[in-house]
Amino acid sequence: MAVYKTFQPQDALAYAVAHTSLFEGLDPATLSCSEIGDGNLNLVFKVSHPSGTSAIVKQALPYARCVGESWPLTLDRARIEAEAMLIESELCPALVPTIYHYDAGMAVTIMEDLSDHVILRQAMVAGEHFPRLIEDMARFLADTLFFTSDLYLDQQQKKARVAQFINPELCKITEDLFFLDPYCDHERNNVYPGFETRAAALWHNEALKAEVAELKFRFLTEAQALLHGDVHAGSIFVRQDSTKVIDAEFAYYGPMGFDIGSFIGNLLLNFCGQWGLMAAEDQRNAYRSGLLESIDQLWSGFAERFSEHLSQSTRDPSLNTLRWQSRLLRGIWQDTLGYAGCELIRRTVGLAHVKDLDSIADEQRRLQAAEQALILGEALVLQRHELDNMADVLAMLVDKVRY
Amino acid sequence: MAVYKTFQPQDALAYAVAHTSLFEGLDPATLSCSEIGDGNLNLVFKVSHPSGTSAIVKQALPYARCVGESWPLTLDRARIEAEAMLIESELCPALVPTIYHYDAGMAVTIMEDLSDHVILRQAMVAGEHFPRLIEDMARFLADTLFFTSDLYLDQQQKKARVAQFINPELCKITEDLFFLDPYCDHERNNVYPGFETRAAALWHNEALKAEVAELKFRFLTEAQALLHGDVHAGSIFVRQDSTKVIDAEFAYYGPMGFDIGSFIGNLLLNFCGQWGLMAAEDQRNAYRSGLLESIDQLWSGFAERFSEHLSQSTRDPSLNTLRWQSRLLRGIWQDTLGYAGCELIRRTVGLAHVKDLDSIADEQRRLQAAEQALILGEALVLQRHELDNMADVLAMLVDKVRY
Numbered sequence: 001m002a003v004y005k006t007f008q009p010q011d012a013l014a015y016a017v018a019h020t021s022l023f024e025g026l027d028p029a030t031l032s033c034s035e036i037g038d039g040n041l042n043l044v045f046k047v048s049h050p051s052g053t054s055a056i057v058k059q060a061l062p063y064a065r066c067v068g069e070s071w072p073l074t075l076d077r078a079r080i081e082a083e084a085m086l087i088e089s090e091l092c093p094a095l096v097p098t099i100y101h102y103d104a105g106m107a108v109t110i111m112e113d114l115s116d117h118v119i120l121r122q123a124m125v126a127g128e129h130f131p132r133l134i135e136d137m138a139r140f141l142a143d144t145l146f147f148t149s150d151l152y153l154d155q156q157q158k159k160a161r162v163a164q165f166i167n168p169e170l171c172k173i174t175e176d177l178f179f180l181d182p183y184c185d186h187e188r189n190n191v192y193p194g195f196e197t198r199a200a201a202l203w204h205n206e207a208l209k210a211e212v213a214e215l216k217f218r219f220l221t222e223a224q225a226l227l228h229g230d231v232h233a234g235s236i237f238v239r240q241d242s243t244k245v246i247d248a249e250f251a252y253y254g255p256m257g258f259d260i261g262s263f264i265g266n267l268l269l270n271f272c273g274q275w276g277l278m279a280a281e282d283q284r285n286a287y288r289s290g291l292l293e294s295i296d297q298l299w300s301g302f303a304e305r306f307s308e309h310l311s312q313s314t315r316d317p318s319l320n321t322l323r324w325q326s327r328l329l330r331g332i333w334q335d336t337l338g339y340a341g342c343e344l345i346r347r348t349v350g351l352a353h354v355k356d357l358d359s360i361a362d363e364q365r366r367l368q369a370a371e372q373a374l375i376l377g378e379a380l381v382l383q384r385h386e387l388d389n390m391a392d393v394l395a396m397l398v399d400k401v402r403y
Numbered sequence: 404m405a406v407y408k409t410f411q412p413q414d415a416l417a418y419a420v421a422h423t424s425l426f427e428g429l430d431p432a433t434l435s436c437s438e439i440g441d442g443n444l445n446l447v448f449k450v451s452h453p454s455g456t457s458a459i460v461k462q463a464l465p466y467a468r469c470v471g472e473s474w475p476l477t478l479d480r481a482r483i484e485a486e487a488m489l490i491e492s493e494l495c496p497a498l499v500p501t502i503y504h505y506d507a508g509m510a511v512t513i514m515e516d517l518s519d520h521v522i523l524r525q526a527m528v529a530g531e532h533f534p535r536l537i538e539d540m541a542r543f544l545a546d547t548l549f550f551t552s553d554l555y556l557d558q559q560q561k562k563a564r565v566a567q568f569i570n571p572e573l574c575k576i577t578e579d580l581f582f583l584d585p586y587c588d589h590e591r592n593n594v595y596p597g598f599e600t601r602a603a604a605l606w607h608n609e610a611l612k613a614e615v616a617e618l619k620f621r622f623l624t625e626a627q628a629l630l631h632g633d634v635h636a637g638s639i640f641v642r643q644d645s646t647k648v649i650d651a652e653f654a655y656y657g658p659m660g661f662d663i664g665s666f667i668g669n670l671l672l673n674f675c676g677q678w679g680l681m682a683a684e685d686q687r688n689a690y691r692s693g694l695l696e697s698i699d700q701l702w703s704g705f706a707e708r709f710s711e712h713l714s715q716s717t718r719d720p721s722l723n724t725l726r727w728q729s730r731l732l733r734g735i736w737q738d739t740l741g742y743a744g745c746e747l748i749r750r751t752v753g754l755a756h757v758k759d760l761d762s763i764a765d766e767q768r769r770l771q772a773a774e775q776a777l778i779l780g781e782a783l784v785l786q787r788h789e790l791d792n793m794a795d796v797l798a799m800l801v802d803k804v805r806y
Contacts, residue, residue: 150623155578156571158623163566168559175558180721210726217722217731220553220561221627318583319620323613328620 004062004075004106009033012045012057019101020110022055023047033057040064040352041073041249046113054115055100060107060249064173074169077249078107083164084251085109087226091143095136097237097244114244117237124233124270125355127278127287134294136243137236137263138301145256146309148226151319162223167252170229171219174250178342179216181350183209188351194367198374199349211381215338223253231259232343233266233354257335260302264336265343265377266354267295272344272372272401273356276365292397296390299336303329334384337393341380348373372401407465407478407509412436415448415460422504423513425458426450436460443467443755444476444652449516457518458503463510463652467576477572480652481510486567487654488514490629494546498539500640500647517647520640527636527673528758530681530690537697539646540639540666541704548659549712551629554722565626570655573632574622577653581745582619584753586612591754597770601777602752614784618741626656634662635746636669636757660738663705667739668746668780669757670698675747675775675804676759679768695800699793702739706732737787740796744783751776775804 007015013033017023023031026049037044041064048054060078064071082102089096097112123130150158181188184203191199202208228235229250237244271291278284307329314320347354348370357373360366379396380387387393410418416436420426426434429452440447444467451457463481467474485505492499500515526533553561584591587606594602605611631638632653640647674694681687710732717723750757751773760776763769782799783790790796 150620155623156575159569159571159574162626163569166562166566168562171562172559175721180719184720206724206726209721210724210730213722213724213727214730216719217553217727220558222624223565223626224624316583316619317587318578318612319616321609321613321616323609324616324620327613327617 006061007043007045007057007059007106007108009035009045012043012059013047015106015108016045016047016055016057016110019103020055022053022100023049026051026053041077046115048113054113056097056111056113058109058111075107076104077167077170078102078109079104080165080167080170080251081247081249082109084226084228084248085111087148088140088144088228088245088248091147092140095140095243095245096248097246112244114237114246117239117242117244119234120236120238121233121266121355123238125273125277125359127274127283129287129290130238130240130243132241133236133238133243134297135301137231137245138298139305140243140245141231141260141263142302142305142309144228145225145259146306146313148253149224149256150316151310151314153315155316161226162253165226165252167229167250170250171252171254174229175216175219177350177352178346179212179219182346182348183212189349190351190353191349192367192370194363195349195370198371202345202349202374205378208378208381211338211384212342215335215342215381218255218335219258222255225253225256226251227254227256227259229254229259231262231266233270233356255332255335255339257332257337258339260299260332260336261339261341262343264295264298265340265347266356267291267298268340268344268376268397269347269354269356269373271397272369272376273354273360275369275372276360276362277356292394296394299333299390303333306332337380337384337387341377341382341384344373344377344380348377375400409464410446410448410460410462410509410511412438412448415446415462416450418509418511419448419450419458419460419513422506423458425456425503426452429454429456444480449518451516457516459500459514459516461512461514478510479507480570480573481505481512482507483568483570483573483654484650484652485512487629487631487651488512490551491543491547491631491648491651494550495543498543498646498648499651500649517640517649520642520645520647522637523639523641524636524669524758526641528676528680528762530677530686532690532693533641533643533646535644536639536641536646537700538704540634540648541701542708543646543648544634544663544666545705545708545712547631548628548662549709549716551656552627552659553719554713554717556718558719564629565656568629568655570632570653573653574655574657577632578619578622580753580755581749582615582622585749585751586615592752593754593756594752595770595773597766598752598773601774605748605752605777605781608781611781611784614741614787615745618738618745618784621658621738622661625658628656628659629654630657630659630662632657632662634665634669636673636759658735658738658742660735660740661742663702663735663739664742664744665746667698667701668743668750669759670694670701671743671747671779671800672750672757672759672776674800675772675779676757676763678772678775679763679765680759695797699797702736702793706736709735740783740787740790744780744785744787747776747780747783751780778803 031049033045033047036046043059045057060075063069064073085096099111101110228248235247271288274288310325434452436448436450439449446462448460463478466472502514504513631651638650674691677687677691713728
């Protein structure tokens, strides 16, 4: 195992040449490498040859890039990311990048270059549509969550997996940014000027805080399945005919609804953001309606496929009861709504914002969109036990949001 | 670390002399040692000197003693037991035996001899009463469950603890014997002659099986606190003025209600068993009433102390909300009832019976007591969401059981 050092582009290039067969027979002098990362925690290099052959070299930094060296982070997350992606790629080979090489000592993974894809967030901010996205994500969520759970895995093997994916530092980021900061006057919060009073209302909403406590406790204690842990629109690469989920470093055993809710939360953030992003009203309304349909399709696609797995692949006879399985699915549904709500709230007033809101040029529209996000977030968290199905949710959405 | 070999008494004696200072200055020839274990998984030796100095040498066997070498078991459980007991003894020093020495390689722990105590099960079968028992157990449960949970521990440290106490093989025993066997026609089941039809009714009770699936899934996934994992009346030593909880080898991170429910289930097993154990009706009724009062006191003692910890020692500000904390306590309550019900059922028709029922001489009375245990077990599992408080539970008990 090599000794860790932070890569410069030339290091990443030499490393990719030495540890993959991709560039065999090519003159190293004809290869180029540049750092292309815009994430918060890692260096991301692209190594490429004019012929088109390329690879991504991703290296974990020993601190959170967005905060700086004052927030140190374990390099073990590179191991967790690589091992989680290997499991995901066994279950959904088409939906994650190919991993060519992984080195725990250097905290480096070499993987498929997805330059022919775009980051979903950017595309959605631009109002683009991807016909495969929803079906692919429903499959990704149903397959990764079911087949890593006690429903399918040998239960002794599952416990070993829980230990393998104990991920304290990355979980702490979520525990703080998702569940703590937005509900108190935390210095990490990032509140738009003019939005202070609205944000402060969160700190004194005792009913909301009790529900968020429940969702946080479930995040802390419910080892249901191996989560991706960070299914936001910046962790998904898309092409018209392809979907790839990246950045699994937050993986750990947690409540299934967290991954589904994170993704739905991001669709809703875009829904809110379009209020200020898309100028033409007709076009905007049509796009937003499409997003709501997507959310409906995402859940029904997930639920259908997960239910199929439940009926066909549940290994433990004790858990092979239809009555209980529908209760399980209802619990996942309620968690999904709750975590989607938390995502909406924390992306609006917490540390890590999203372009769906931040890039709205008109200040008043931006604040209105942020207000929509908070209203939806609060409603999802508070009403998740009463919202029986997606029709109820969509009715609530349309009722609450200027549209 | 020594290489494992199964101890004979002379090995245990020599080991105790070599690894504690208890017998310093005593002529080894004056020491004696005998195997006194009656448990299912271990050898238990008592090493003693005529002066009264003594110690227990407990060694894990590489298989389940009650089943035989066909059910192999990891020796790692000796590590888990010793490490769990060390945590328990930090939290409740008076309520667990002192540990003098622990050796992972030999799977051996040397601990305080509790020969001046009796095993609670035997004492309760004999109808004895222990004035400290309930208060001590309420304290043991409240303190060990609260202070090993995310409510109190640094949440990163708690995750390391989860990994430390991953305990697949011992958990599997519970997963099978508690949650699987009694609800199907399993060869491991042990059904009284004449009770076959009653037992078989469990296999076809779909409502019951759905609730048991929920309880099993929570046992598999809910990493709330470091459980003892096996709080039955054979794991508790008592004296009029002392209570000691032993045998922590089933320890793992699970749902808090499992430990509380296991203990209450054992009080109820004795309640049912007294129907056939105690001949004099007045005495029996008084003793049984006392048991119900004990159950009431156990829960209220636990809830009071746990609530005190919640209000005074919750470290995570997100979880420091009274509204949510009362919901948490209600969830623990419902789990407690459910797991108590499972304990009643599995001890009646499953592999591992209890003397509270088995030692009833009169066959008809024994079957009646077993029937009471099943009725109560089913009612606790099925009605745990409607039983709002202990008064409801006791009313249900008195209503269901000939008394």
